[in-house]
Every structure is written in structure tokens, then in C-alpha cells.
Amino acid sequence: xxxxxxxxxxxxxxxxxxxxxxxxxxxxxxxxxxxxxxxxxxxxxxxxxxxxxxxxxxxxxxxxxxxxxxxxxxxxxxxxxxxxxxxxxxxxxxxxxxxxxxxxxxxxxxxxxxxxxxxxxxxxxxxxxxxxxxxxxxxxxxxxxxxxxxxxxxxxxxxxxxxxxxxxxxxxxxxxxxxxxxxxxxxxxxxxxxxxxxxxxxxxxxxxxxxxxxxxxxxxxxxxxxxx
Amino acid sequence: xxxxxxxxxxxxxxxxxxxxxxxxxxxxxxxxxxxxxxxxxxxxxxxxxxxxxxxxxxxxxxxxxxxxxxxxxxxxxxxxxxxxxxxxxxxxxxxxxxxxxxxxxxxxxxxxxxxxxxxxxxxxxxxxxxxxxxxxxxxxxxxxxxxxxxxxxxxxxxxxxxxxxxxxxxxxxxxxxxxxxxxxxxxxxxxxxxxxxxxxxxxxxxxxxxxxxxxxxxxxxxxxxxxxxxxxxxxxxxxxxxxxxxxxxxxxxxxxxxxxxxxxxxxxxxxxxxxxxxxxxxxxxxxxxxxxxxxxxxxxxxxxxxxxxxxxxxxxxxxxxxxxxxxxxxxxxxxxxxxxxxxxxxxxxxxxxxxxxxxxxxxxxxxxxxxxxxxxxxxxxxxxxxxxxxxxxxxxxxxxxxxxxxxxxxxxxxxxxxxxxxxxxxxxxxxxxxxxxxxxxxxxxxxxxxxxxxxxxxxxxxxxxxxxxxxxxxxxxxxxxxxxxxxxxxxxxxxxxxxxxxxxxxxxxxxxxxxxxxxxxxxxxxxxxxxxxxxxxxxxxxxxxxxxxxxxxxxxxxxxxxxxxxxxxxxxxxxxxxxxxxxxxxxxxxxxxxxxxxxxxxxxxxxxxxxxxxx
Numbered sequence: 147x148x149x150x151x152x153x154x155x156x157x158x159x160x161x162x163x164x165x166x167x168x169x170x171x172x173x174x175x176x177x178x179x180x181x182x183x184x185x186x187x188x189x190x191x192x193x194x195x196x197x198x199x200x201x202x203x204x205x206x207x208x209x210x211x212x213x214x215x216x217x218x219x220x221x222x223x224x225x226x227x228x229x230x231x232x233x234x235x236x237x238x239x240x241x242x243x244x245x246x247x248x249x250x251x252x253x254x255x256x257x258x259x260x261x262x263x264x265x266x267x268x269x270x271x272x273x274x275x276x277x278x279x280x281x282x283x284x285x286x287x288x289x290x291x292x293x294x295x296x297x298x299x300x301x302x303x304x305x306x307x308x309x310x311x312x313x314x315x316x317x318x319x320x321x322x323x324x325x326x327x328x329x330x331x332x333x334x335x336x337x338x339x340x341x342x343x344x345x346x347x348x349x350x351x352x353x354x355x356x357x358x359x360x361x362x363x364x365x366x367x368x369x370x371x372x373x374x
Numbered sequence: 375x376x377x378x379x380x381x382x383x384x385x386x387x388x389x390x391x392x393x394x395x396x397x398x399x400x401x402x403x404x405x406x407x408x409x410x411x412x413x414x415x416x417x418x419x420x421x422x423x424x425x426x427x428x429x430x431x432x433x434x435x436x437x438x439x440x441x442x443x444x445x446x447x448x449x450x451x452x453x454x455x456x457x458x459x460x461x462x463x464x465x466x467x468x469x470x471x472x473x474x475x476x477x478x479x480x481x482x483x484x485x486x487x488x489x490x491x492x493x494x495x496x497x498x499x500x501x502x503x504x505x506x507x508x509x510x511x512x513x514x515x516x517x518x519x520x521x522x523x524x525x526x527x528x529x530x531x532x533x534x535x536x537x538x539x540x541x542x543x544x545x546x547x548x549x550x551x552x553x554x555x556x557x558x559x560x561x562x563x564x565x566x567x568x569x570x571x572x573x574x575x576x577x578x579x580x581x582x583x584x585x586x587x588x589x590x591x592x593x594x595x596x597x598x599x600x601x602x603x604x605x606x607x608x609x610x611x612x613x614x615x616x617x618x619x620x621x622x623x624x625x626x627x628x629x630x631x632x633x634x635x636x637x638x639x640x641x642x643x644x645x646x647x648x649x650x651x652x653x654x655x656x657x658x659x660x661x662x663x664x665x666x667x668x669x670x671x672x673x674x675x676x677x678x679x680x681x682x683x684x685x686x687x688x689x690x691x692x693x694x695x696x697x698x699x700x701x702x703x704x705x706x707x708x709x710x711x712x713x714x715x716x717x718x719x720x721x722x723x724x725x726x727x728x729x730x731x732x733x734x735x736x737x738x739x740x741x742x743x744x745x746x747x748x749x750x751x752x753x754x755x756x757x758x759x760x761x762x763x764x765x766x767x768x769x770x771x772x773x774x775x776x777x778x779x780x781x782x783x784x785x786x787x788x789x790x791x792x793x794x795x796x797x798x799x800x801x802x803x804x805x806x807x808x809x810x811x812x813x814x815x816x817x818x819x820x821x822x823x824x825x826x827x828x829x830x831x832x833x834x835x836x837x838x839x840x841x842x843x844x845x846x847x848x849x850x851x852x853x854x855x856x857x858x859x860x861x862x863x864x865x866x867x868x869x870x871x872x873x874x875x876x877x878x879x880x881x882x883x884x885x886x887x888x889x890x891x892x893x894x895x896x897x898x899x900x901x902x903x904x905x906x907x908x909x910x911x912x913x914x915x916x917x918x919x920x921x922x923x924x925x926x927x928x929x930x931x932x933x934x935x936x937x938x939x940x941x942x943x944x945x946x947x948x949x950x951x952x953x954x955x956x957x958x959x960x961x962x963x964x965x966x967x968x969x970x971x972x973x974x975x976x977x978x979x980x981x982x983x984x985x986x987x988x989x
Contacts (some may be wrong), residue, residue, distance in 0.1 A: 185711055
């Protein structure tokens with residue numbers, strides 16, 4: 147029995163997978179790759195596998211982590227080769243390592259996430275103005291947003307501590323498309339969705355970003371507290 | 375188009391991944407000018423359609439041919455439909471995302487009548503001319519098959535031709551005819567006449583139907599060209615064991631209705647339940663052998679990574695070597711955490727021990743189908759199970775720790791009385807009583823008995839094909855009566871029929887005049903009639919009124935044995951005289967034995983030269 151942690155990427159072809167879809171997909175891929183995985187005991191056994199983060203529908207990423215407990219010994223290169231042979235186009239394992247049983251769970255190690263979002267600006271707003279707005283946004287000591295808690299009640303939450311940096315650059319002048327880069331910080335495994343930050347910028351000023359589901363959201367990198 | 379849809383349309387709809395066609399084991403080919411493009415169309419959602427076995431077989435079979443690319447298309451959900459319309463896009467085949475109207479063939483599978491309106495809607499969204507008669511040279515051939523093709527007449531206006539029976543062999547004959555026809559630069563009509571000559575193919579436009587002006591019944595139903603046969607013979611495969619079954623099946627990303635390897639272990643059923651259309655039209659019974667089943671399942675698990683195998687058939691417990699098969703499968707897969715499920719189990723056919731064996735991994739609820747509440751009624755429908763069978767089964771199940779039992783019934787069966795309705799409630803109560811008699815230490819802590827009663831729909835090619843359905847009023851009264859007869863709070867009962875079964879009865883035994891109604895209802899926006907939230911009986915009622923067609927004529931009328939029925943031109947191998955004899959026996963509550971016990975001469979033995987049942 148050994149625990150394998152692996153890094154993988156998800157590209158456009160599979161960006162519409164839900165978290166559950168992706169879990170099922172990996173579970174079946176392990177079986178197709180003939181990698182035996184461990185199951186929990188009890189009434190309804192489930193496979194011992196997890197991801198550092200649940201990926202939202204639409205997100206592409208160069209940098210995700212997953213872990214799985216496999217039965218017996220398995221070489222990590224073998225793991226990668228076998229998995230990549232059966233994973234569909236759009237998911238690829240980049241690296242893998244066998245770790246000690248005592249290794250903390252991936253989600254407890256989350257530190258920073260680097261995002262890039264391609265967003266359209268509303269017609270009257272130009273790139274320079276956007277830059278100014280973001281600069282003054284980042285100067286705010288507290289940024290409260292209304293958020294639904296687990297019980298469904300609306301509560302106030304300060305999202306400023308989760309934001310390390312936001313910067314913008316021009317992506318495509320013809321289409322008024324800009325690239326918003328964000329570095330977000332995990333605090334006690336909690337973070338904030340990048341789309342929510344765009345929304346709060348819109349709410350604190352006048353609307354500057356056109357926010358709809360066609361925004362392309364991409365994670366460049368996910369930083370863990372330990373070396374990987 | 376591909377990129378545009380992916381970027382601008384799919385992010386706006388629910389389950390966008392189901393519109394991309396890039397699943398594991400989906401087939402992608404590089405098209406060329408000579409390639410035959412076939413869109414296999416399922417007139418319901420992706421989740422429903424992807425669970426369908428026939429599609430998997432034909433998808434694999436057609437794609438084995440180098441010069442054919444078979445793709446899939448499903449009814450887009452309402453949000454995707456809206457996007458397609460608003461953006462002036464054409465419904466497309468998933469794999470290549472080519473617009474539907476550019477295919478050579480669009481082949482619909484007809485699984486239930488309530489999907490008929492979706493067929494029209496998909497044709498419209500695919501920018502294909504609705505009426506077959508109005509299609510031009512170069513338009514796709516719209517074809518259809520599946521169980522509802524046994525009464526194809528309500529769809530006669532919209533479908534170029536139907537395949538009656540099992541499609542594995544005949545579809546390849548049709549494809550070969552198409553290759554030849556394309557070389558000749560022949561006309562559309564030439565191809566239709568050619569396929570009319572292939573056994574099992576029905577081209578509705580080559581037949582003329584006339585009606586009695588006073589009564590509205592059919593007086594003649596005849597071909598108008600020499601190529602079209604007077605009688606269309608259904609097709610069945612003699613040797614199921616060596617017949618084609620794909621080694622790879624598409625694995626959906628999203629959860630589908632049956633998200634597992636569904637493997638057909640035999641076809642047909644010899645029980646002869648009189649309400650059951652499948653039991654008649656899929657005759658004769660043909661089994662696959664244990665080694666074939668095991669090796670094919672092994673390949674499928676390897677190719678898909680599924681963790682569940684479902685052994686499918688009309689009555690899985692009737693498979694001659696079921697115990698061996700289950701034992702072997704459990705042995706092979708237990709360590710791999712692959713579970714085995716058995717749908718369609720008869721109460722008397724499989725021991726609970728066997729069920730326990732396969733449910734070592736997961737223990738789900740127990741579902742049984744007595745179908746009727748009294749012995750007399752079960753004899754009328756020739757169900758062949760007794761109350762003792764049922765109670766023995768539930769008692770053993772309770773002893774083994776099951777606590778959730780669901781019992782399926784039908785109401786509105788021929789000759790039904792209120793005593794029979796009360797019998798349903800009694801059977802529920804007796805099930806509870808069985809539980810109560812089990813030692814408290816042994817039995818499950820909680821008990822739930824669910825009674826489910828659906829409204830009976832008489833179907834073509836069954837002994838009840840002449841019978842009028844109960845009126846909606848009768849159904850309501852019977853349901854109310856049943857609800858009142860249930861006293862125990864451990865028994866739950868839910869019922870809902872918004873008029874769906876009435877409409878189902880109309881189309882199940884309708885004729886081609888219903889095409890007008892279907893078109894009218896489609897224009898009024900009817901689709902997803904099988905989905906409660908979209909079914910609108912008002913619109914359908916208007917459609918009947920506006921086209922001057924009386925639905926009661928089809929659903930409620932008792933038909934004479936000598937009447938020409940709209941589906942009489944099809945020969946299923948089961949003789950009409952056998953069905954009539956069965957109908958008469960039903961009136962006297964006389965039963966007919968299970969095929970292997972005694973042949974009742976249904977006709978299937980003489981249907982095809984060289985065929986012998988149960989050898």
C-alpha cells in the first residue's frame with residue numbers, strides 16, 4: 147500500500163467537467179490503467195482518492211494536485227505512464243511521487259493560487275481606467291462582500307486577506323479583452339473565487355467588467371506549503 | 375462552429391460537457407467525400423440516451439466500417455435549445471459537430487411514445503424538413519427503429535423508412551444499398567424503393583391506407599409499388615452468441631441513468647405476460663453462453679473502467695445458467711470492487727441467497743413486480759407468480775436484513791374489479807406482516823414498503839391490443855380507492871398521472887392520421903412529454919381538437935377482432951390468432967405455460983426456416 151501524490155493539468159477539452167465528473171473519471175482511469183486502489187471499509191466503500199481542490203466547471207489549469215492510495219508498490223514513473231495512456235485528451239499527469247503514510251493531506255498544504263482571467267470590459271471603460279480602479283481597490287483595508295453561508299443565510303465576509311495581488315494587461319485590443327492576473331492566498335484552507343473578486347470590484351465602483359459564464363478562467367500555478 | 379460553440383454557447387448551459395462528444399471511447403474519424411455520415415439520434419436527453427444498449431451496439435457496429443462514421447445526437451435540454459435558436463445554430467452530431475442536415479442518415483431509436491414530439495423538435499433544430507414527402511434530393515434520410523417501430527404509423531409522415539426488429543444485420547444491408555445507390559447518382563425515390571425490398575424495412579410513403587368514412591377504421595392498407603411487400607417481416611438474429619457486441623463503449627463524463635456496463639445476456643422472453651409488448655415482439659428467446667458473456671464483460675471493464683456490471687435482459691433470472699454466471703462473475707470481480715446488478719428479476723426466479731451474494735459490496739432496496747393485487751388478476755395477465763412466491767421472497771429478504779421493499783403494480787388491467795385494487799393494498803399489508811413476524815434482532819431496524827401503481831397502457835402485438843384503456847376518470851377513482859385502502863403508515867404510496875398514459879395509449883395504437891396531431895402539438899411547443907415539468911396535456915388536447923381527431927378513438931375504444939389494425943402489415947412471428955386466443959383465455963383467467971415447459975405455438979417456430987426454440 148502506498149500513497150501517491152501527483153500533479154496534473156486540465157485543458158480546454160475537459161474544462162466543463164464538474165468536480166464529481168472528474169472524480170469518477172479518475173476512478174475509472176485507475177481501473178483502465180490496471181492500478182488497484184484502496185477502498186474505505188464499511189457499509190458503502192469508496193475509493194481512497196482525493197484532490198487538493200475541487201475544480202469548478204469551466205476552469206482550466208496547468209497545476210492541480212491529486213492523491214491516491216494504491217495497493218502494493220508502484221513506481222511513480224510507471225504510474226504516470228499508465229495513467230497518461232488511459233486519460234482522455236484534456237487531462238494529463240505532469241509529475242508524481244510516492245510519499246510517506248504520514249504525509250499531510252493536500253488540502254491542508256494549500257498556500258497560493260495564481261489565476262488568469264480573460265474578461266471583457268464594458269464599452270465606456272478603457273484599460274488605463276481599469277488599472278486605476280484596481281489599484282485603489284487593493285488599497286482598501288477591508289473588502290466586505292455578502293456571501294451565503296452553509297446554512298443558506300447571507301453573511302458578510304472580508305475577502306481582502308485572501309488577495310495578494312491583482313494586475314491587468316491587455317489581451318486582445320480589438321475585442322476589449324483584458325487579462326486579469328490574481329494571486330490568492332489560502333487561509334485555513336479557505337479562499338475566495340476569482341469571479342467573486344471581479345464582482346466585488348464591479349459592486350464597489352460602477353460596472354467595469356462584463357461578468358458572465360463565458361469568462362475564461364485559468365490557474366497557472368498552485369503553491370503548496372511543502373516542496374513537491 | 376466547433377470553437378464558437380465551445381467558447382460562447384456551452385458556458386451558458388447546464389451540463390456543457392454532454393454537448394462535446396469527446397468522451398472516452400467516442401469514435402472520431404477523418405471524413406472524406408465518400409464517407410457515409412450517420413447520426414444516431416436518441417430523442418431524449420443525453421443522460422437517458424447514453425444508458426441505451428441498442429445505441430451502443432449500433433454505434434460500435436457502424437463504426438467498424440471504415441467508410442461509415444456513426445455519431446450521436448440527443449435531444450438538447452431546453453436551455454441548449456434556446457441557445458441554438460437564439461444564435462441561429464443548427465443541432466449537430468456530437469463527435470464532429472456537423473449540422474444535422476448535412477448527414478446522409480439521421481437514425482432515431484424509438485424507445486417510448488412520449489419521445490415522438492422530441493423527434494420533430496430535433497428535426498426542426500437540425501434544420502431538416504419535417505415532412506418526409508417534402509424532403510429534397512441531398513437531404514438526409516430520416517430513419518427509425520426500436521420497439522415503438524412495431525407500430526410506426528403515427529410517425530409515417532416524418533420518417534423516410536423504418537427498420538422493424540433487430541437492426542444489427544439489416545442496417546449493414548441498408549448501408550451497402552446506399553453505397554451502390556450513391557454510385558448511380560439515382561434519385562431519392564430510387565433509394566427508397568430499393569430499401570423497401572430489403573426484408574425488415576418499411577417505407578411508409580409506398581403504402582396507401584384507406585378508412586371507412588362512417589366508423590373511421592381502416593378498410594385497406596396496401597403497397598402502391600411492386601418493390602414494397604404487403605407484409606413486412608421483423609428481423610431477428612439466429613445466433614446471438616456470435617452476434618456483434620462492442621468491445622468498447624462510450625463512457626460518459628456525467629452521471630447517466632444507467633452508469634455501468636450493461637451487458638445483454640439473452641434476448642426475448644418466454645413467460646408470455648399478456649400486457650408485455652417486449653415479451654411478444656422480441657421472441658424467440660436466445661441466450662449467450664457463459665464464456666462469451668464473461669470474456670466480453672472482461673473486455674468492457676478493461677476498456678471503460680466501470681465499477682458495475684448489470685446483466686440485462688427482459689427477465690434476468692430466467693437465464694438458464696444464471697447461478698453459474700453470477701458465481702463466476704462474483705469470484706472474478708469481488709477483489710476489484712466491481713459490483714453486479716440484476717435488473718428485471720422475477721419474484722420466483724432467483725433465490726434471495728443469490729441476491730445476497732451479489733450485494734456483498736452494496737445492499738440496495740429490493741424491487742419486486744407482482745403487477746396485480748389478486749391471483750385472479752395475475753392469472754388474467756399470465757404473470758405466473760403467486761402470493762406465496764412473493765411472501766416467501768420478502769420473508770427471506772427481511773431475514774437477511776433488507777428493510778426497503780418496493781412493489782410494482784398496474785391498474786386498469788382488463789376485467790379489473792375493485793376487489794383487485796384492494797388486493798394491492800392487501801399485498802402491501804401482508805408484506806408488512808411478514809416483517810413483523812421476524813425476530814427483532816434479525817430484521818432491519820426500519821421498514822419501508824413502497825407501492826407503486828402505474829396506469830396500464832394496452833400495446834400493439836399483445837393479447838390486450840384490442841382492449842380500450844380505462845378512462846382518466848376510472849383511473850382516478852381506482853387510485854383514490856387504493857389510497858384509502860392502505861391503512862399502515864409503513865406503507866407509502868405515491869401516484870401521479872397527468873394524462874401521460876392516455877396519450878401514450880393513443881400513440882401506441884394509433885395510425886398515420888395522428889401525424890397531423892403530432893405536427894400541431896410540435897408547433898405549439900410540445901416536447902419532453904415524458905418529463906413531468908414539460909408535459910402539457912392542454913396543448914395536446916388543443917392539437918387534437920384543431921386537427922379534428924378524436925383521441926378516444928385510439929385509446930379508449932374496444933376494437934373488434936376482425937378489424938384491420940394499423941400494425942397488421944407487420945409480421946412479428948407471433949401469430950394474430952395466438953394473440954386472440956390469449957385474449958380469450960385472459961377473459962376466463964386461464965394461464966399459458968412458460969415456453970420451456972410447454973410450447974404454446976405462438977408462431978415463432980414456423981416464422982423462420984431452420985429456427986428451433988430451446989434446443
